[in-house]
Amino acid sequence: MTADILxxxxxxxxxxxxxxxxxxxxxxxxxxxxxxxNFAHGEFLMLxxxxxxxxxxxxAIDPIVALxxxxxxxxxxxxxxxxxxxxxxxxxxxLSQIFxxxxxxxxxxxxxxxxxxxxxRLIPHSLVSGNIALGPVQFGLPQFVAALGAVGVTGALWxxxxxxxxxxxxxATAIDREAATLxxxxxxxxxxxxxxxxxxxxxxxxxxIATFFPIFPEVGSNFILIAFVVVVxxxxxxxxxxxxxxxxxxxxxxxxxxxxxxxxKTAIVLSLLLVVLLVRPRxxxxxx
Amino acid sequence: xxxxxxxxxxxxxxxxxxxxxRMLAAAxxxxxxxxxGIGIGAAPAHAEDEIRIGVIYPLTGAAASTGVELKAAxxxxxxxxNKEIPAPPGLVAGIGxxxxxxxxxxxxxxxxxxxxxxxxTEAERLITSEKVVALTGAYFSNVTATASQVAERxxxxxxxxxxxxxxxxxxxxxxxxxxxxxxxxxxGNFFTFLGDMEKKTGDKLRTVALFNENTLWGNETTKLQVxxxxxxxxxxxxxxxxxxxxxxxxxxxxxxxxxxxxVIMQSSYLGDAILSMKTYKELGFSPKxxxxxxAGFNDSEFLKTMGKDGEFVISREVWALDxxxxxxxxxxxxxxxxxxxxxxxxxxxxxAFTGIAVLADALDRAGSTRPDAIREALQKTDIPxxxxxxxxxxVKFDANGQNELGxxxxxxxxxxxxxxxxxxxxxxxxxxxxxxAWDGR
Numbered sequence: 001m002t003a004d005i006l007x008x009x010x011x012x013x014x015x016x017x018x019x020x021x022x023x024x025x026x027x028x029x030x031x032x033x034x035x036x037x038n039f040a041h042g043e044f045l046m047l048x049x050x051x052x053x054x055x056x057x058x059x060a061i062d063p064i065v066a067l068x069x070x071x072x073x074x075x076x077x078x079x080x081x082x083x084x085x086x087x088x089x090x091x092x093x094x095l096s097q098i099f100x101x102x103x104x105x106x107x108x109x110x111x112x113x114x115x116x117x118x119x120x121r122l123i124p125h126s127l128v129s130g131n132i133a134l135g136p137v138q139f140g141l142p143q144f145v146a147a148l149g150a151v152g153v154t155g156a157l158w159x160x161x162x163x164x165x166x167x168x169x170x171x172a173t174a175i176d177r178e179a180a181t182l183x184x185x186x187x188x189x190x191x192x193x194x195x196x197x198x199x200x201x202x203x204x205x206x207x208x209i210a211t212f213f214p215i216f217p218e219v220g221s222n223f224i225l226i227a228f229v230v231v232v233x234x235x236x237x238x239x240x241x242x243x244x245x246x247x248x249x250x251x252x253x254x255x256x257x258x259x260x261x262x263x264x265k266t267a268i269v270l271s272l273l274l275v276v277l278l279v280r281p282r283x284x285x286x287x288x
Numbered sequence: 289x290x291x292x293x294x295x296x297x298x299x300x301x302x303x304x305x306x307x308x309x310r311m312l313a314a315a316x317x318x319x320x321x322x323x324x325g326i327g328i329g330a331a332p333a334h335a336e337d338e339i340r341i342g343v344i345y346p347l348t349g350a351a352a353s354t355g356v357e358l359k360a361a362x363x364x365x366x367x368x369x370n371k372e373i374p375a376p377p378g379l380v381a382g383i384g385x386x387x388x389x390x391x392x393x394x395x396x397x398x399x400x401x402x403x404x405x406x407x408x409t410e411a412e413r414l415i416t417s418e419k420v421v422a423l424t425g426a427y428f429s430n431v432t433a434t435a436s437q438v439a440e441r442x443x444x445x446x447x448x449x450x451x452x453x454x455x456x457x458x459x460x461x462x463x464x465x466x467x468x469x470x471x472x473x474x475x476g477n478f479f480t481f482l483g484d485m486e487k488k489t490g491d492k493l494r495t496v497a498l499f500n501e502n503t504l505w506g507n508e509t510t511k512l513q514v515x516x517x518x519x520x521x522x523x524x525x526x527x528x529x530x531x532x533x534x535x536x537x538x539x540x541x542x543x544x545x546x547x548x549x550x551v552i553m554q555s556s557y558l559g560d561a562i563l564s565m566k567t568y569k570e571l572g573f574s575p576k577x578x579x580x581x582x583a584g585f586n587d588s589e590f591l592k593t594m595g596k597d598g599e600f601v602i603s604r605e606v607w608a609l610d611x612x613x614x615x616x617x618x619x620x621x622x623x624x625x626x627x628x629x630x631x632x633x634x635x636x637x638x639x640a641f642t643g644i645a646v647l648a649d650a651l652d653r654a655g656s657t658r659p660d661a662i663r664e665a666l667q668k669t670d671i672p673x674x675x676x677x678x679x680x681x682x683v684k685f686d687a688n689g690q691n692e693l694g695x696x697x698x699x700x701x702x703x704x705x706x707x708x709x710x711x712x713x714x715x716x717x718x719x720x721x722x723x724x725a726w727d728g729r
Binding site for chain 2: 016020120140142254256261262266
């Protein structure tokens with residue numbers, strides 16, 4: 001094995017890792033703010049992909065151009081889900097909360113299958129297509145743009161959380177709900193905001209990968225398992241942690257798959273989950 | 289009632305009256321038996337004007353759309369046998385059933401919904417209450433397995449036209465016959481094809497990468513490929529069993545790229561077939577040949593979604609419409625199908641059609657509707673290729689009921705169509721080889 005191949009594998013791992021990070025960031029944000037695990041997060045990703053697909057199929061808008069639209073749409077979906085479902089189970093036992101989001105997952109998947117058929121679809125000619133070759137290393141432009149987008153979105157989210165009044169309020173709610181309420185922060189509004197942003201992140205990830213990944217109703221299930229591993233590794237609720245963990249998981253998956261054998265790549269990633277839970281249950285940057 | 293009372297009476301010295309009673313009862317019993325006997329004897333006489341054949345397909349449920357196509361093909365075959373539609377000359381079963389005095393066949397349909405249990409129940413219903421003389425179906429290999437078990441128990445011939453699991457004819461059933469070639473043969477074809485290509489091009493195609501998904505199908509395929517590769521002196525440069533539900537296939541493709549095989553043999557479902565093609569392109573990797581094992585690569589969605597990037601993939605098939613250019617019978621029968629149902633034949637419906645035609649041919653030669661006569665006629669089946677709409681060498685069953693003259697074909701995507709490229713004697717277009725590099729297209 002030559003150094004070229006190794007570099008190529010690392011680049012591929014980094015690119016997919018950044019996508020994992022973006023998917024996981026939304027998941028971890030929702031958990032951090034209100035301690036609810038959203039099992040329907042993969043379906044938000046799926047909705048984002050379909051939004052891009054229909055924007056392309058019906059109005060010939062490229063997925064990359066449609067990104068702001070996709071984000072807005074999914075933000076609305078997140079807020080609606082919060083207002084109609086999540087708000088009612090805030091004080092319910094954890095098991096009920098799990099079942100509620102799990103049921104939501106099945107509902108969204110079923111609706112997608114009903115309205116858009118279980119077919120696999122693809123966006124044939126995106127603005128971003130073709131390959132980039134840097135010496136011996138080759139990668140697809142769609143994958144590169146998606147990774148770049150993931151960095152941008154995660155960066156913007158970090159800025160929002162740490163540099164704006166509204167973001168700081170959200171962070172405050174995440175740290176201590178009671179205290180934040182006493183400071184005059186409207187908890188309900190913050191929760192709705194968290195769901196909106198969380199869903200928008202998944203939607204953006206969907207829009208970014210729609211340029212190269214097949215689109216079908218169960219597509220979320222391919223990503224959600226890995227997103228959970230990323231959230232655990234990064235530490236529940238930590239956006240920066242999820243970002244780093246996404247890259248690590250992507251690298252480990254692709255490199256491990258290449259070196260050990262692709263049949264073990266999922267096993268390698270899931271063993272990582274076990275190791276983290278045993279050795280450092282709070283993850284890389286999680287709250288103790 | 290009288291009779292029943294007579295036998296339940298406790299045994300004691302019979303009085304005269306009782307003796308008379310018993311004699312009457314015995315007479316009644318004899319009469320009944322005789323009548324029944326006449327009834328049994330009369331059944332074939334009645335059946336000769338209407339021969340009932342049970343057909344089990346998935347008519348509802350997830351595979352309903354396929355089931356409906358299969359049903360239409362079977363009905364077309366029956367209409368041709370019954371001379372409701374004039375048959376193209378030379379077509380097997382086109383002569384109808386002269387040895388049965390021009391009797392008509394009637395298809396009685398059963399719906400297995402894709403469920404092996406339901407398939408068995410339907411087989412039982414068709415045999416016991418619909419009194420069918422033979423069964424066909426059931427498309428899904430696992431349903432064919434259970435339904436044919438019921439037929440075996442009742443001693444009714446079961447002719448399967450379109451299930452390809454190799455194990456079905458390894459059960460040594462007495463009443464089971466299969467016209468379609470099975471999976472092992474298809475995989476074997478790949479190696480024969482590569483041998484033929486070596487002779488034709490003078491290139492070495494001996495290094496192979498096996499790239500199969502990791503459920504039962506992919507695992508079984510891999511085992512068989514490893515065995516055949518060893519027997520026929522091929523080198524396996526890389527062997528990958530990958531999880532079909534995956535977010536990236538870069539590690540897989542990188543490994544294959546590093547192993548630099550001449551040929552990739554790939555078994556994938558639709559989603560992973562698409563993703564792998566995208567990854568080949570992303571990493572700028574094109575082997576000399578990509579040999580796909582049907583499934584995702586032959587799904588009607590595959591070319592629709594891949595567009596030009598799906599070009600030059602080579603896959604196995606059971607049937608292709610371009611065969612009509614070679615065999616006029618295919619075009620004529622396909623036109624009949626178009627007129628009747630508004631759709632073209634495909635690999636499944638062409639095989640369903642052939643199943644009924646082969647069964648009708650055996651019925652006629654049997655000249656009877658007795659199950660053992662039909663079975664004997666099936667065993668003596670010898671239909672030449674010229675009577676079929678399939679790319680086979682004919683129909684002739686071996687001791688296990690497997691058609692030993694069935695062959696698969698190999699198709700290649702050329703100009704957005706699947707065209708037959710092998711066996712060379714039935715090919716409509718030459719193979720594009722090697723597969724052009726991504727940047728040279």
